Amino acid sequence: MFRRKNHSNSEQGGEDQQHKVKELRASLGQLSGRSAQFCTDACLKRFLEARNWNVDKAKKMLEETLKWRLSFKPEEIRWNEVAKEGETGKVFKANFHDRHGRTVLILRPGMQNTAALDNQMKHLVYLIENAIFNLPEGQEQMAWLIDFTGWSITNNVPVKSARETINILQNHYPERLAAALLYNPPRLFETFWRIVKYFMDPKTFQKVKFVYPKNKDSAELMKSYFDVDNLPTEFGGTATLKYDHEEFSRQMAQDDVKAAKFWGSDKHPPGPGGNGNYSAVEVAPEP
Structure with a gap:
């Protein structure tokens, strides 16, 4: 009944x-x-x-x-345009998925290597698009693993960068983030967090999880998301995390070919807006 x-x-x-x-x-x-x-x-x-x-x-x-x-024009960004941003592996797509088959992006803010906000955001958007493009059928969300190794107040991400990241993620990629797991953030990060959390809407805020290696609940949380055999030691697992920029660049170049075919930019020359078959205004005007 x-x-x-x-x-x-x-x-x-x-x-x-x-x-x-x-x-x-x-x-x-x-x-x-x-x-x-x-x-x-x-x-x-x-x-x-x-x-x-x-x-x-x-x-x-x-x-x-x-x-x-x-x-x-996120669908037109190609890896060669943002490859310099990725040289240190500050953001890259992991070679494993979480337990739900989601694409995993690894972010390492302590590996920041540039100062130009526009290029940093272009790099991040490229990787978000790539993560979405590589989602398995039936899965629409990705997971973020944020490693604070090497993070300090001297190489801290500026508030402006954090705010723009949050803006792009929650306003232009809604419901694409399953969870952002902040692994072992230092105490200094708490001050930074108190500022940036006010830029988040409630739905995004609830997806941010603080994880501490010696905390039992944190360990269980990580196990609920990941197989420890796949998870790098930096996040409490047993796998080895190694970012090979040349190999990753080759993978991205291959994905660029697939993405261009998907969006049709391999068939259509750029129009007045540089957008191939993208019309100048693609939303019908208000009546």
């Missing part, structure tokens, strides 16, 4: 969500080019989820993202 009721409620919830997706799609008007390609049903669901299934708010958020993508 109760099972039937729960099953019915689940079905009703699914129908309501599908209705919201259709409503959001209709409200966007006709899309073209890469905007149409970007706005899959799964994409619309993520934006609706990020705005608690409020269609008007989700529409506003999504239109801002489409404008951002038109300007930033």
